[in-house]
Amino acid sequence: MKNNQIEIEVESKQVDLTPGEQPAKYEVTVSNNTNDYADIQLQLQASYGKNQPNDYWYRVSPEVSKLIPQGDLTKFSIEIFDTPQPGFVGNLPITVEVFSTATPNQPTRKLIKDLNIKPATSLKPVKIELSPDYLEKILDTQEFNISVYIYNPNQQEIKAKIKLLNLDYSWIKDGTAEYHLKLAPDEKGKQNFSLKLPNNYQIISKIYPFQVEVTHQNIPKASIEGKIKILPQGSVNFVCKPEKIQEITAKPAWKFWRSDPVTYDLIFENNSNVYQDEVGIKIVDLDQQPCTFIVTPETSPLPPKDTKQLNLEVSCPRHWLGQAKRIAPVIEATWSQGENLDLPNEVKQIPLLIKPIIPYWCQAGSVILLLCLFWWLLFKPPTRHNDAVNSVQFNGVGENIISASDDQTIINWRVSGFNIFKFWANPKIRQIGNTGKAVRLIRLRPVDNNFLAAGLENGEIQIWDLLSENKKPKYCFSPGKDDRVLALEFINDSRYLFSGHGSGLVMGWDLQNAPNCSSGNSTVQKLQPLTKQLDFAISSIKSIGKDHKTLAIAGQYNKLILWNWEKNKTNQISYPNPGGKDDYITTLATAESDPDLLATANNQGDITILNVKDCLETNSKICGQVVDKWNTGQNKQPVRSISLTANACYLVSGGDDAKIRLWPLTKGGIRSPLFNNGKEIGNLSNGETIYSLDIKAVQNDIVIGSGSKDHLVQISREKRLPEMGCDRN
Numbered sequence: 001m002k003n004n005q006i007e008i009e010v011e012s013k014q015v016d017l018t019p020g021e022q023p024a025k026y027e028v029t030v031s032n033n034t035n036d037y038a039d040i041q042l043q044l045q046a047s048y049g050k051n052q053p054n055d056y057w058y059r060v061s062p063e064v065s066k067l068i069p070q071g072d073l074t075k076f077s078i079e080i081f082d083t084p085q086p087g088f089v090g091n092l093p094i095t096v097e098v099f100s101t102a103t104p105n106q107p108t109r110k111l112i113k114d115l116n117i118k119p120a121t122s123l124k125p126v127k128i129e130l131s132p133d134y135l136e137k138i139l140d141t142q143e144f145n146i147s148v149y150i151y152n153p154n155q156q157e158i159k160a161k162i163k164l165l166n167l168d169y170s171w172i173k174d175g176t177a178e179y180h181l182k183l184a185p186d187e188k189g190k191q192n193f194s195l196k197l198p199n200n201y202q203i204i205s206k207i208y209p210f211q212v213e214v215t216h217q218n219i220p221k222a223s224i225e226g227k228i229k230i231l232p233q234g235s236v237n238f239v240c241k242p243e244k245i246q247e248i249t250a251k252p253a254w255k256f257w258r259s260d261p262v263t264y265d266l267i268f269e270n271n272s273n274v275y276q277d278e279v280g281i282k283i284v285d286l287d288q289q290p291c292t293f294i295v296t297p298e299t300s301p302l303p304p305k306d307t308k309q310l311n312l313e314v315s316c317p318r319h320w321l322g323q324a325k326r327i328a329p330v331i332e333a334t335w336s337q338g339e340n341l342d343l344p345n346e347v348k349q350i351p352l353l354i355k356p357i358i359p360y361w362c363q364a365g366s367v368i369l370l371l372c373l374f375w376w377l378l379f380k381p382p383t384r385h386n387d388a389v390n391s392v393q394f395n396g397v398g399e400n401i402i403s404a405s406d407d408q409t410i411i412n413w414r415v416s417g418f419n420i421f422k423f424w425a426n427p428k429i430r431q432i433g434n435t436g437k438a439v440r441l442i443r444l445r446p447v448d449n450n451f452l453a454a455g456l457e458n459g460e461i462q463i464w465d466l467l468s469e470n471k472k473p474k475y476c477f478s479p480g481k482d483d484r485v486l487a488l489e490f491i492n493d494s495r496y497l498f499s500g501h502g503s504g505l506v507m508g509w510d511l512q513n514a515p516n517c518s519s520g521n522s523t524v525q526k527l528q529p530l531t532k533q534l535d536f537a538i539s540s541i542k543s544i545g546k547d548h549k550t551l552a553i554a555g556q557y558n559k560l561i562l563w564n565w566e567k568n569k570t571n572q573i574s575y576p577n578p579g580g581k582d583d584y585i586t587t588l589a590t591a592e593s594d595p596d597l598l599a600t601a602n603n604q605g606d607i608t609i610l611n612v613k614d615c616l617e618t619n620s621k622i623c624g625q626v627v628d629k630w631n632t633g634q635n636k637q638p639v640r641s642i643s644l645t646a647n648a649c650y651l652v653s654g655g656d657d658a659k660i661r662l663w664p665l666t667k668g669g670i671r672s673p674l675f676n677n678g679k680e681i682g683n684l685s686n687g688e689t690i691y692s693l694d695i696k697a698v699q700n701d702i703v704i705g706s707g708s709k710d711h712l713v714q715i716s717r718e719k720r721l722p723e724m725g726c727d728r729n
Contacts (some may be wrong), residue, residue: 006100006108007031015114020122023081024115030098031073038102040065042076046084047317057082064327083117085183087155091116100729107169119155124220126160127151128212133226138233139199139273140347143173146193146226148212151699152183158216162191165211171195202304205274206233234272235342238333241265245351246318254261257357261315264350268333276302277336284330291316291329325354331711383418383427383714384399385409389707391441393694395449398696400429401705402452403713404439410454418715426544432464440485447494455485461499464513475514477527479507487541492548500538506553508565530565540588545616548597554585558602562615573614573624587641591648597669599651603638607653609669627669632661641693649726650706654690660706662723672724680719
């Protein structure tokens with residue numbers, strides 16, 4: 001035994017190797033005769049001649065031994081499962097090399113001479129490569145090749161059948177999609193398929209997958225996939241007829257107030273190889289166009305080499321007066337796929353001449369009449385919306401009143417302009433804006449009255465800046481679904497705005513985090529409002545108590561509860577009229593001077609005044625005391641709105657009976673004995689339902705504003721009654 005060396009012994013277990021079927025096995029014993037610990041690693045080498053070696057043809061277990069001490073030994077198992085020299089049959093010498101960290105530059109070698117490689121009885125699949133496997137081509141007549149490289153890993157010759165599949169045979173130059181190729185053992189061959197695309201735009205621009213399949217009688221089938229992308233080519237064209245100016249005028253002339261739309265033929269031509277899923281038009285700057293555009297059909301598919309026609313119908317509103325107006329709306333063709341295509345004539349102007357309803361010559365003869373009409377309008381300007389008025393509210397000093405309507409507008413009115421003796425005062429200050437949806441109610445911000453909250457039919461809440469001339473709301477948010485806003489209430493510091501919805505949802509919105517409308521409506525997840533889900537539809541919300549941390553919430557089933565939103569605690573108020581699913585407490589009112597007083601009205605015609613001080617001071621589940629209760633009469637028709645003055649001395653009511661009644665109150669909220677049946681304030685609604693009321697004590701007068709179903713906003717004045725005892729300084 002030599003000193004300071006690694007020695008190996010090889011024992012043959014199985015010397016015959018049939019690749020893929022029967023491995024050859026050897027056991028190797030390695031002795032550490034060095035002066036130190038050593039880890040052992042084995043590696044096999046074979047003489048390959050001119051052929052390239054097989055990368056993976058044996059296994060050694062373990063791959064690396066643990067550290068073994070001086071004089072100790074370790075054993076390895078070697079399994080040769082494939083021929084190291086592809087295609088070789090016969091006896092092949094193998095060298096076992098042993099490496100160790102103890103002798104890094106002195107590997108020990110041992111020659112295995114008895115390895116006998118026999119022919120395999122089963123064949124392996126061939127290996128295939130494509131070059132290239134992805135091509136981008138335009139439709140031209142230039143030839144190109146798809147090269148298939150095939151490798152025979154077997155020990156015997158094969159005759160492979162190579163077939164090109166899934167491509168149109170007209171693309172193959174000689175029409176031959178199948179070849180035969182002989183491959184010797186370990187041989188790599190090549191077969192080209194020559195292709196030539198027709199210069200024809202009927203071949204659609206898209207990706208065409210293909211497959212190359214190689215088969216042999218005695219080996220499993222092998223295949224590989226590739227892709228050819230046909231690139232877009234050609235042009236698309238857009239024509240709009242007629243090109244001359246069209247007139248928007250009366251047709252026939254004797255129906256001068258009516259006008260028929262003008263029509264255009266929109267012609268789309270596809271001179272490309274791209275299939276257009278949809279072609280159509282869009283109106284450039286649609287929001288700034290005064291006309292309505294209807295395209296029939298809205299869009300159409302357009303195959304290559306095809307033409308489609310759409311019809312455009314344009315209707316424009318005609319002014320009664322003035323000269324004919326020329327406009328030129330711009331329309332732009334839209335294509336589902338336009339990349340890399342020539343797009344001429346894609347934008348068109350359609351010149352229009354809009355003639356007035358009253359011919360210009362007739363206008364000239366009516367100047368005197370128009371001046372008279374203008375003078376009459378100056379003396380008696382209209383105080384109406386175009387639809388029912390749902391909500392009115394005075395500003396803090398009672399100089400102005402703001403109204404909101406189903407016609408989607410919010411208007412600021414000058415209260416002094418409603419006085420017929422001040423004919424020079426136009427009551428309409430300005431239209432604050434158009435909300436885009438019917439407005440259910442409005443609330444002014446208590447602090448400074450500089451912001452207005454509007455609750456819309458679709459559940460959206462808009463905040464309008466009254467100091468801005470912008471015709472768009474400043475902030476917009478909603479609970480994320482169509483849930484009508486039926487109640488709004490600012491708390492006294494104006495940070496939170498609470499909304500009540502038809503679904504029973506009550507939400508408190510932090511206005512410090514309100515999003516601008518230009519950024520899109522916010523979601524509940526973004527704003528994270530305070531939320532309370534109740535089991536009845538909400539009709540009214542009021543903030544009560546000195547700390548302004550409690551809301552009175554009323555609605556369906558004549559339910560009335562208090563919710564301390566800061567502590568999330570509720571109390572049930574003992575309302576004297578329990579109701580069914582069709583019974584509602586329709587409205588609530590509070591007074592600034594007495595925050596514990598709560599006035600209610602329902603759709604059975606009842607008005608009830610409650611003191612809820614015990615609800616705010618105790619944790620009683622049922623609380624509240626009835627101060628006074630009465631029915632308005634008139635067959636118990638619903639009361640739609642009530643309002644209290646800030647000093648709690650006057651209450652005004654109105655509803656389906658179209659009557660407005662003033663109810664003077666004593667201190668504590670009881671009706672004055674002289675007005676048990678109230679005081680009727682005339683017929684301000686022309687017999688139509690009164691939807692909203694507000695009341696304000698201004699100097700020596702009680703000013704009452706109303707909005708009703710007949711589209712009108714009206715103001716009434718009554719003298720204050722200090723002799724009743726409540727309204728005294």
